[in-house]
Amino acid sequence: MIKIYQIEKATKNDLEDIRKVLWSAFDRIDPLEKFELSEWFKDFNHYYSLVIRDKGKIVSNLCVRFYEATIRGANLTIGGIGDVATDPLYRNRGFVRELTTQAFKEMKEQGIVVSTLHPFKMSFYEKFGYATAETIDRYDIKAENFRELPLADGITIHELTNPKEASILDALQRTMSRFGSMVYFRMEELEKLIETPNCYLIKQNGNPIAWVKFWIYRVGFAREKLATNFCAFKTNEALQAIVHLMRVFAMEFDAISEFNYDGVPCMWEGIPNIPIQEFVKDRFALKVQRVGGFMLRVIDFQKYCELIKIPANVEKTVVIEINDRFCDWNSGIWKLTPKNGKLVTTKTNDKPEISIDDLMLSRIISGLTPAKTLLAVGLIHCSQETAKNLEAIFPQEYFYVWNRDL
Numbered sequence: 388m389i390k391i392y393q394i395e396k397a398t399k400n401d402l403e404d405i406r407k408v409l410w411s412a413f414d415r416i417d418p419l420e421k422f423e424l425s426e427w428f429k430d431f432n433h434y435y436s437l438v439i440r441d442k443g444k445i446v447s448n449l450c451v452r453f454y455e456a457t458i459r460g461a462n463l464t465i466g467g468i469g470d471v472a473t474d475p476l477y478r479n480r481g482f483v484r485e486l487t488t489q490a491f492k493e494m495k496e497q498g499i500v501v502s503t504l505h506p507f508k509m510s511f512y513e514k515f516g517y518a519t520a521e522t523i524d525r526y527d528i529k530a531e532n533f534r535e536l537p538l539a540d541g542i543t544i545h546e547l548t549n550p551k552e553a554s555i556l557d558a559l560q561r562t563m564s565r566f567g568s569m570v571y572f573r574m575e576e577l578e579k580l581i582e583t584p585n586c587y588l589i590k591q592n593g594n595p596i597a598w599v600k601f602w603i604y605r606v607g608f609a610r611e612k613l614a615t616n617f618c619a620f621k622t623n624e625a626l627q628a629i630v631h632l633m634r635v636f637a638m639e640f641d642a643i644s645e646f647n648y649d650g651v652p653c654m655w656e657g658i659p660n661i662p663i664q665e666f667v668k669d670r671f672a673l674k675v676q677r678v679g680g681f682m683l684r685v686i687d688f689q690k691y692c693e694l695i696k697i698p699a700n701v702e703k704t705v706v707i708e709i710n711d712r713f714c715d716w717n718s719g720i721w722k723l724t725p726k727n728g729k730l731v732t733t734k735t736n737d738k739p740e741i742s743i744d745d746l747m748l749s750r751i752i753s754g755l756t757p758a759k760t761l762l763a764v765g766l767i768h769c770s771q772e773t774a775k776n777l778e779a780i781f782p783q784e785y786f787y788v789w790n791r792d793l
Contacts, residue, residue, distance in 0.1 A: 393439070548581065688709065698779065709721065
């Protein structure tokens with residue numbers, strides 16, 4: 388007989404069980420007694436956890452967190468998925484599929500139109516209709532591989548200590564959209580960055596041009612690295628100053644660290660378009676890894692289309708057929724009619740110009756890869772005209788979408 392497992396919402400009394408599941412599922416190096424849940428687990432106003440139990444014990448967990456973001460000009464509440472974990476003894480029973488399906492149903496009932504997540508493995512979440520919406524590269528850099536670069540004229544660097552200066556950091560981070568960054572900190576998070584050590588503001592002739600935050604990243608039990616993925620800069624001189632500062636820190640850290648025997652004390656995470664390789668002596672000595680970023684999935688297609696803004700000059704209607712394996716309310720034939728910068732979406736019996744599944748739908752609207760490119764690489768199948776019209780409605784765009792958490 389096949390055993391039926393119930394999906395429930397966890398309570399605060401379940402946090403210890405959830406902690407044990409997360410620790411066992413992700414092969415933590417630290418002992419269980421030292422593993423702590425993230426702070427946001429304690430915030431039940433913006434978060435809840437769906438769980439599956441066996442004999443009263445939680446064996447699988449999926450968290451849903453709500454946050455505000457702006458996508459294509461619309462202020463939306465996002466359903467972020469995280470801490471997806473199953474006890475190793477209970478894997479391969481479809482628990483994550485059941486939890487994810489339930490999460491989608493609840494998001495729809497709560498008016499959520501888009502879900503996002505940081506993937507541990509992109510191909511795993513593509514099965515549930517999540518498409519890549521941002522990519523991040525990770526560079527490992529030996530301290531001695533940094534080029535010795537002088538600071539440009541008029542450059543000054545000082546450590547930030549006053550949280551009121553968070554507005555300066557916010558203005559600088561928004562300039563990074565030119566590189567394709569869709570990730571920003573909320574003001575309260577920027578204030579937290581300033582309140583902890585090693586957050587620096589860089590000015591040129593008195594004008595703010597960059598900021599950077601350093602911290603020590605633990606790798607395994609006996610290795611540490613100097614790391615940053617928190618930085619923003621307006622000019623080449625500003626990036627050069629950040630690299631200069633990181634080199635100074637790296638050389639000092641390499642000299643005093645008792646853990647680093649391999650001379651690789653630096654880790655830089657950033658958007659692929661930032662030319663880190665130009666600031667090292669030997670680019671072939673760089674260790675580069677594509678580590679993802681975040682993924683996005685459409686939960687309620689019709690409502691999403693009603694909320695977003697589209698370019699005001701778009702006029703061509705597109706008829707699209709959707710087969711959504713998890714959110715069946717999205718399935719059907721839809722007529723997308725642009726009207727004065729908005730999109731009217733109605734069910735129709737017209738012949739579709741393109742048929743797609745949930746993953747392709749998320750790819751089309753994600754902003755990372757435009758429809759004409761998806762057609763060119765064979766991921767969607769339609770006429771050139773249809774791809775052109777879809778891209779006009781959902782253009783490649785670097786939009787404010789993801790609020791990072793510390």
